[in-house]
Amino acid sequence: MGEGALAAFQDAFAQALLADDVSAEIANAPPEWAALVRHPAFAVYRNTVTRGLVDAIVANHPAVLHLVGDEWLRAAATVYARRHPPGDPSLLRYGDGFDRFLASFPPAADLRYLADVALLDRAWSDAHGARDDPVVDPATIAALAPERLAGATLVPHAAARWHWSDELPIHALWTRSRRGDADLGDLAWRGEGVLVTRPRDAVEWIAVGRAACAFLDACAHGRPLADAAAAASRADRNADLARLMAMLLDAGAFARLVVDAGR
Amino acid sequence: MTLSPSAGLSLKPEHYADALAAPADARWFEVHPENYLVDGGPRLAWLGAIRARHPLSLHSVSLSLAADEPPDAGRVARLARLVARFEPAIVSEHLAWSAWRGSYVPDLLPFPRTRAALDRIAANVSIVQDALGRTIAIENPSHYLPVPGHEQDEIAFLSELARRTGCRLLLDVNNVYVSARNLGFAAEAYVDAFPGDDVAEIHLAGHRADPSLGEGLLVDSHDAPVASAVWALYERLIARIGPRPTLVERDDALPGFATLDAERARAQAVLTRANARAPEPVT
Numbered sequence: 001m002g003e004g005a006l007a008a009f010q011d012a013f014a015q016a017l018l019a020d021d022v023s024a025e026i027a028n029a030p031p032e033w034a035a036l037v038r039h040p041a042f043a044v045y046r047n048t049v050t051r052g053l054v055d056a057i058v059a060n061h062p063a064v065l066h067l068v069g070d071e072w073l074r075a076a077a078t079v080y081a082r083r084h085p086p087g088d089p090s091l092l093r094y095g096d097g098f099d100r101f102l103a104s105f106p107p108a109a110d111l112r113y114l115a116d117v118a119l120l121d122r123a124w125s126d127a128h129g130a131r132d133d134p135v136v137d138p139a140t141i142a143a144l145a146p147e148r149l150a151g152a153t154l155v156p157h158a159a160a161r162w163h164w165s166d167e168l169p170i171h172a173l174w175t176r177s178r179r180g181d182a183d184l185g186d187l188a189w190r191g192e193g194v195l196v197t198r199p200r201d202a203v204e205w206i207a208v209g210r211a212a213c214a215f216l217d218a219c220a221h222g223r224p225l226a227d228a229a230a231a232a233s234r235a236d237r238n239a240d241l242a243r244l245m246a247m248l249l250d251a252g253a254f255a256r257l258v259v260d261a262g263r
Numbered sequence: 264m265t266l267s268p269s270a271g272l273s274l275k276p277e278h279y280a281d282a283l284a285a286p287a288d289a290r291w292f293e294v295h296p297e298n299y300l301v302d303g304g305p306r307l308a309w310l311g312a313i314r315a316r317h318p319l320s321l322h323s324v325s326l327s328l329a330a331d332e333p334p335d336a337g338r339v340a341r342l343a344r345l346v347a348r349f350e351p352a353i354v355s356e357h358l359a360w361s362a363w364r365g366s367y368v369p370d371l372l373p374f375p376r377t378r379a380a381l382d383r384i385a386a387n388v389s390i391v392q393d394a395l396g397r398t399i400a401i402e403n404p405s406h407y408l409p410v411p412g413h414e415q416d417e418i419a420f421l422s423e424l425a426r427r428t429g430c431r432l433l434l435d436v437n438n439v440y441v442s443a444r445n446l447g448f449a450a451e452a453y454v455d456a457f458p459g460d461d462v463a464e465i466h467l468a469g470h471r472a473d474p475s476l477g478e479g480l481l482v483d484s485h486d487a488p489v490a491s492a493v494w495a496l497y498e499r500l501i502a503r504i505g506p507r508p509t510l511v512e513r514d515d516a517l518p519g520f521a522t523l524d525a526e527r528a529r530a531q532a533v534l535t536r537a538n539a540r541a542p543e544p545v546t
Contacts, residue, residue: 004331005375005377005379005412006331006374006375006377006379006380006383007331007332009375010330010331010363010374011363011364013372014363014364014366014368017368017370017372018368032411032412035411036408036410036411039408039409040476040480041445041473041476041480042407042408043475044407044473045370045372048369048370049368049369052370053368053369056369085366085367085368086366086367087366087367088300088367089297089300089324089325089338089361089362089367090297090300090301091297091369092298092306128304128305128306129302129303129304130303130304131302131303132302132303132304133303158302158303159304198304201305201308202305
């Protein structure tokens, strides 16, 4: 083989590995590569690659698995894997964008909650492997004078993920699916939010409201607490801000309190 | 830390507590670094706790050294951070490719063993060894089909790679058996010809017949106990080259820790017998 032959081999091999239809892939290939791909054992490589990626999607989405079953999820994951092979060799978090894929996957059209459930499964994986941040002690907030608190910022914990759904009881749905609860019959179909954290060594989550999610969004954008509180009040004018902050601090949503030295 | 020529086990999250509690008598554990490329959390905490009691080996599957491109710099840097943190006794990779033009596939893929490929792979091994500040061991992969265009056999290729880069070799005896059956060569002849002085580690694993093609195609599935024919090849190898660190690999259909540890003990018994036979070192 001459210069660049290895690259050409790898181009052809990689394409045939993930192709939906191998025979179409080799129609224009040089005869020796067509023979390679046509060899019955080439299927071992195709199967190993697809199974490895599909296994990762299934392992990373236990709540989705509970809702749709193994056969359905494997079929969907096979389509996803062929379109979106990973860029990162760590398959612990393979499936970035799987929620968006499900949202536009025709067989999931009647399962309008599935994308949100996948998003939270992903949030769990993110939280599990996130940096070991410290957790803000609520006492440091309590000790701060109100005027300094207004200008301070709370930096979300590296493991904190939150999601609000206007229409779905996503906290109840995801919690029951994660637990493998067979009975999803008596859900109240109204909007809910979830905050996923890992304040110590285990991933935890709680139900949160629209106001808490707006507060966390503002904090994530580096806004001072006065702005975050205003955003929370806009999202829900009945929000009890003191209780909301206490709940988020208790859940371990924040890694640092930054007090502006100039104020 | 160097590894005594003892027997180790693949480590899976299901066995963390058992591994931590296992007696430290020369037991070592091997993990895929890809499963620890996280920023924090319980996986790294477990690995740290186990590493505090047992030697560790990092067996990489994603550096893609046989790709016709340099290994991804970010991937190498992340491996280097893991190596610096856990100070493994051995770091290894495969004579294969698994990433190409930005996409990763979870498999160890074949290539034509040409002179140009050897130049590329030697350069890639050197990039990784320079980044890690240590030598790595390169493993013979399993083969399933004849690849056109080979200019060298695998043993000559690996020997020259070791000579040019200073890398060590990892001889997977199950891969030899599977490849020999699939490609039609004699596994004993391969094991007998493998350069013993370069072998830093040995792998033993289970395989199974392909579900559609049957016994004519063996798959390196890592989901079954080590086959008796592979044990026989292993004993033949150890009798020739002497004891080496030996891993019992299991990635799928995971049995209880005690069952796997009994397989590890069988490898340890082979090594212990070989040690007893070894002549006293000349002083």
